[in-house]
Amino acid sequence: DAGVTQSPTHLIKTRGQHVTLRCSPISGHKSVSWYQQVLGQGPQFIFQYYEKEERGRGNFPDRFSARQFPNYSSELNVNALLLGDSALYLCASSLGVGLLAETQYFGPGTRLLVL
Amino acid sequence: AQSVTQPDIHITVSEGASLELRCNYSYGATPYLFWYVQSPGQGLQLLLKYFSGDTLVQGIKGFEAEFKRSQSSFNLRKPSVHWSDAAEYFCAVGGFGLRALNFGKGTSLLVTP
Numbered sequence: 001d002a003g004v005t006q007s008p009t010h011l012i013k014t015r016g017q018h019v020t021l022r023c024s025p026i027s028g029h030k031s032v033s034w035y036q037q038v039l040g041q042g043p044q045f046i047f048q049y050y051e052k053e054e055r056g057r058g059n060f061p062d063r064f065s066a067r068q069f070p071n072y073s074s075e076l077n078v079n080a081l082l083l084g085d086s087a088l089y090l091c092a093s094s095l096g097v098g099l100l101a102e103t104q105y106f107g108p109g110t111r112l113l114v115l
Numbered sequence: 116a117q118s119v120t121q122p123d124i125h126i127t128v129s130e131g132a133s134l135e136l137r138c139n140y141s142y143g144a145t146p147y148l149f150w151y152v153q154s155p156g157q158g159l160q161l162l163l164k165y166f167s168g169d170t171l172v173q174g175i176k177g178f179e180a181e182f183k184r185s186q187s188s189f190n191l192r193k194p195s196v197h198w199s200d201a202a203e204y205f206c207a208v209g210g211f212g213l214r215a216l217n218f219g220k221g222t223s224l225l226v227t228p
Contacts, residue, residue, distance in 0.1 A: 004158075006158075033214070033215070033216075035216075040220075041220055041221070042119075042205050042207075042218030042219050042220050042221050043159070043205070043216075043218050044218075045214070045215030045216065045217070048214040048215065055214050056214025056215055058215060090158055090159065092159075092216075102147050102166070102209050102210075103149075103161065103164055104161075104216060105161060106151070106158040106159040106160070106161075107158050108157055108158040109157075109158045111156075
């Protein structure tokens with residue numbers, strides 16, 4: 001079975017631009033979470049979506065937004081990019097229901113470089 | 116609020132030696148605990164998880180971890196390390212109904228011949 005997939009794998013943008021990152025969860029998983037991992041740090045939670053509804057939001061500015069589609073795939077959007085947004089963006093999926101919902105499976109990430 | 120501390124930033128072990136990576140957590144209720152491994156430039160792979168029950172948890176690649184509530188710890192162990200185990204290891208804590216996993220800063224493992 002395919003795992004979590006993310007696109008693109010790498011991206012280079014300049015300050016002030018906008019970026020959209022995409023994620024497809026494991027088949028059957030209804031919840032998608034987004035994390036930002038800055039070099040040398042652990043992942044930091046950005047958003048979680050379940051059944052197209054936002055269930056949780058981390059401590060990130062309003063420049064960050066996301067949505068989930070009927071097929072459970074998700075997009076993360078970042079506006080007005082700053083140098084500090086350079087990071088590996090990880091998508092994780094989970095079943096979204098019951099105890100097993102607490103186990104998140106991660107994709108390979110999108111590495112964003114802001115110049 | 117929940118938090119995770121991984122006291123060791125870097126650890127070096129010889130191939131074939133045993134390994135223990137430390138993880139301490141802070142969480143007011145029953146924690147859900149996870150260990151993930153990340154190879155350079157890659158995403159996170161789940162090694163093992165603890166929700167409840169037996170406090171010694173077996174995972175993939177020969178890893179195991181022990182939950183000790185009294186010490187708020189969830190240390191990862193492997194009896195004999197292989198060169199392919201060199202990677203970054205992250206401990207994470209979640210909880211029932213929580214939306215996010217809270218990760219430690221990671222421990223970088225170097226394996227020497």
